Each structure stands twice: as structure tokens, then as C-alpha cells.
């Protein structure tokens with residue numbers, strides 16, 4: 064019997080079919096690809112490109128997109144630091160479940176605070192791949208695909224990441240994606256780099 068957080072008198076129940084059996088069935092190893100970066104840096108586009116590439120290779124993946132999850136699981140959270148921290152904690156726990164199911168879980172969230180990302184990493188030793196979308200603020204703002212930078216500049220959105228809210232870039236991540244000679248690689252090229260990394264590390268087969 065244990066107490067975890069506010070849950071007292073709880074018991075962990077083991078099931079006969081575990082992660083190893085699921086991985087053998089899927090011929091892949093569960094892991095979490097965690098994509099972090101500013102709004103407009105290309106996180107969602109990359110996440111979908113990775114998922115498409117994995118699908119074409121016969122690997123099962125699932126995308127957890129910050130924006131999308133805020134329509135349901137995280138609809139009770141705002142953008143204050145503590146809400147962003149809870150957002151990342153919650154998504155980290157869900158991602159861990161997907162990895163335990165044997166999937167390649169692709170999480171794409173701004174996830175601005177290093178300590179929050181590191182807490183997710185600590186939940187997934189040896190199976191957490193942090194991908195930093197290192198695109199400068201001026202590029203993200205020039206894109207402004209959702210018009211949010213314009214609204215933030217006009218004072219209609221307070222605490223917008225990169226403008227009047229912090230973003231702490233990774234100090235040490237598995238993969239850093241950035242422009243080359245001022246040119247942004249295509250989503251396909253970036254997805255290829257991530258998938259090659261997963262292959263090299265043995266996540267895409269168990270046989």
C-alpha cells in the first residue's frame with residue numbers, strides 16, 4: 064500500500080502482459096520523442112512528418128501535440144508558469160504510458176522550462192529523445208501562421224513565449240535542428256534525421 068501525491072492507500076497492480084511482450088508484438092521499442100521550441104518553430108509539422116515516415120516503415124507512433132491536448136486533457140490549464148509546468152508533467156505521464164504500450168510517442172509542446180523537460184526525461188530513462196527546434200524568434204514571428212505574434216505585439220495576448228514569457232533552450236539534447244546557411248531544412252529532411260537516430264539507437268526493431 065502506498066501514498067503518491069494526494070492519493071493515499073493505493074496499490075500497484077501488475078498485469079501478465081508487460082512492455083517486453085508488447086514491444087515484441089510491434090517489433091519496436093517504446094520511447095518518447097520530445098520536440099521543444101518556440102511557437103511557430105515547426106514542432107507540429109515535424110511531429111506529423113516523423114509519424115508519417117514511421118508509418119511508412121511499419122512502425123506505430125502517436126503524436127501528442129500541446130495545442131491539441133489543450134482542447135481536451137489540458138483544457139483546464141492556462142499559460143502561467145505553474146500551468147505550463149502542470150501541462151508538461153501531465154503530458155510526460157501520458158507519453159510514458161504510450162511508451163510503455165510500446166509506441167513511439169511524439170510529443171510536440173513549447174515546454175519552455177528546462178526543469179519540466181528534465182522531469183519528463185527522468186520518468187523515461189534511456190528512452191527520452193529531446194529534439195530542439197532551434198529556430199530564431201524573428202523567423203517564428205515572420206511566419207506567424209496563427210497570427211498570435213501579431214496579437215501578442217498588440218498587447219492582446221499577455222505572457223507569450225519568446226516575447227514577454229521565457230523560453231529556456233536545452234543545454235544538452237539528443238537532436239538539435241536549425242537553419243543551415245539561413246535555410247530551414249524541409250520537414251521531410253528533419254524527420255529523416257530523427258528517424259535515422261531512432262534506427263541507430265535500436266528503437267525501430269526488437270528482432
Ligand SMILES: Nc1ncnc2c1ncn2[C@@H]1O[C@H](COP(=O)(O)OS(=O)(=O)O)[C@@H](OP(=O)(O)O)[C@H]1O
Pocket residue numbers: 101102103106107128129130133142146147148150151171172173174175209211220221222223224228
Ligand atoms: N501565451 C502563450 N504562449 C505560447 N503559446 C500560446 C500562448 N497562448 C496560446 N498559445 C498557443 O498554445 C500553444 C502552446 O501550447 P503548449 O501546450 O505547447 O505550451 S506550453 O508547453 O505549456 O508552454 C501554441 O501552439 P504552437 O504555436 O503550436 O507552439 C500557441 O498556439
Ligand SMILES: Nc1ncnc2c1ncn2[C@@H]1O[C@H](COP(=O)(O)OP(=O)(O)O)[C@@H](O)[C@H]1O
Pocket residue numbers: 100101102103104105106107108109171206208247248249250
Ligand atoms: N521545415 C519547415 N520549413 C518551412 N516552413 C515550415 C517548416 N516547418 C513548419 N513550417 C511552417 O511554419 C509554420 C509553423 O509550423 P508549426 O508546425 O505549426 O509550428 P509550431 O507547432 O512550432 O507552432 C507553419 O506555417 C508551417 O507550415
